[in-house]
Amino acid sequence: MDGPSLPLNVRRLLRTNLVVNRLHMFVNGIAILALFHYRVTTLVRVFRTRDTPLLPYLIVLVSEIVLTFLWVLHQAYNGDPLNLRCTRKDYQEMRSFRRWMCSYARRIPAKSPPSG
Numbered sequence: 001m002d003g004p005s006l007p008l009n010v011r012r013l014l015r016t017n018l019v020v021n022r023l024h025m026f027v028n029g030i031a032i033l034a035l036f037h038y039r040v041t042t043l044v045r046v047f048r049t050r051d052t053p054l055l056p057y058l059i060v061l062v063s064e065i066v067l068t069f070l071w072v073l074h075q076a077y078n079g080d081p082l083n084l085r086c087t088r089k090d091y092q093e094m095r096s097f098r099r100w101m102c103s104y105a106r107r108i109p110a111k112s113p114p115s116g
Contacts, residue, residue, distance in 0.1 A: 010084070010085045011082050012082065012083045012085070013080065013081070017081040018080065018081055021075075021079070022079075024078075025075055025078070025079075028071070032068055032071075035064065036064070036068075039064065042057060043058075
């Protein structure tokens with residue numbers, strides 16, 4: 001080998017976005033817990049009194065559980081915001097590779113030739 005190689009990219013943690021994202025997650029988490037507390041206590045009251053139909057409450061509760069699950073999965077990307085930059089040499093190599101791929105993609109026919 002010629003020596004130690006340069007890193008392929010430079011990573012930088014965005015601290016302001018990190019603080020804002022985590023504060024937002026914390027406030028939304030408290031709001032979601034309060035909403036679930038309200039839904040569960042309402043559901044218990046509906047079970048006891050049997051004055052109102054149960055199905056609408058269950059549909060809303062299940063939809064909120066699904067949306068909360070999707071929100072939690074989405075927060076993984078916001079947990080540690082990074083800024084990635086390619087080094088100058090790698091960027092030039094990638095530009096030439098992209099140019100080669102685009103010229104190669106033009107040569108591929110839209111339809112496959114008939115086999116037979």
